[in-house]
Amino acid sequence: SQTIHQWPATLVQPVGSPLSLECTVEGTSNPNLYWYRQAAGRGLQLLFYSVGIGQISSEVPQNLSASRPQDRQFILSSKKLLLSDSGFYLCAWRSAGHYGYTFGSGTRLTVV
Amino acid sequence: GESVGLHLPTLSVQEGDNSIINCAYSNSASDYFIWYKQESGKGPQFIIDIRSNMDKRQGQRVTVLLNKTVKHLSLQIAATQPGDSAVYFCAENIQGDYKLSFGAGTTVTVRA
Numbered sequence: 001s002q003t004i005h006q007w008p009a010t011l012v013q014p015v016g017s018p019l020s021l022e023c024t025v026e027g028t029s030n031p032n033l034y035w036y037r038q039a040a041g042r043g044l045q046l047l048f049y050s051v052g053i054g055q056i057s058s059e060v061p062q063n064l065s066a067s068r069p070q071d072r073q074f075i076l077s078s079k080k081l082l083l084s085d086s087g088f089y090l091c092a093w094r095s096a097g098h099y100g101y102t103f104g105s106g107t108r109l110t111v112v
Numbered sequence: 113g114e115s116v117g118l119h120l121p122t123l124s125v126q127e128g129d130n131s132i133i134n135c136a137y138s139n140s141a142s143d144y145f146i147w148y149k150q151e152s153g154k155g156p157q158f159i160i161d162i163r164s165n166m167d168k169r170q171g172q173r174v175t176v177l178l179n180k181t182v183k184h185l186s187l188q189i190a191a192t193q194p195g196d197s198a199v200y201f202c203a204e205n206i207q208g209d210y211k212l213s214f215g216a217g218t219t220v221t222v223r224a
Contacts, residue, residue: 006155032210032211034211041120041219042120043120043201043214043215043216043217044156044201044214044217046211049210049211051210057210088153090155090156092155099144099146099161099205099212100146100158100161100212101146101156101203101212102158103148103155103156103157104155105154105155106153106154106155108153
């Protein structure tokens with residue numbers, strides 16, 4: 001069966017520090033991968049998605065970047081965090097040709 | 113589409129009553145719709161889906177209705193329970209697109 005792993009669950013980082021959030025999927029190959037951010041009490045904002053290794057599409061200009069070094073690994077990064085980067089970050093995947101996403105458990109990032 | 117900057121609408125329901133959560137969409141090319149449930153601090157979980165060639169689909173205590181004429185989607189929860197308290201998101205797949213488009217979400221609170 002397919003599973004998605006996202007870590008860490010919570011993270012507190014100072015302003016100006018780097019960020020690396022990792023997401024991995026097991027039990028499938030060539031998934032479409034997604035990074036979403038959710039501010040408290042708000043909706044889901046798509047940040048990046050990837051349809052293959054090394055292929056990254058950015059939805060909104062921002063302080064973050066994404067990479068897909070392996071088929072089932074999706075990384076969200078920042079060189080210098082801003083206070084506005086705080087939020088709940090969700091990774092999701094879906095199989096090519098299927099429509100529904102499966103979400104990870106999320107990372108609560110607080111930038112202080 | 114996304115409404116990430118908006119506070120989520122709310123629905124307060126008495127335990128045991130039926131809940132109806134509504135969602136409007138705008139793209140005629142949407143061919144698939146999903147409802148997700150997100151509990152506090154967790155990633156969204158799949159509830160039920162429906163293809164555009166259907167107008168109703170039932171699951172366990174949940175029913176999704178699709179009205180393509182007015183581009184409206186609803187989720188009905190029968191005999192609402194305290195465990196149904198969560199944020200509910202509708203999502204649509206636009207034919208040919210790689211990503212889902214999420215609605216703003218509705219916060220459902222169940223009163224004992």
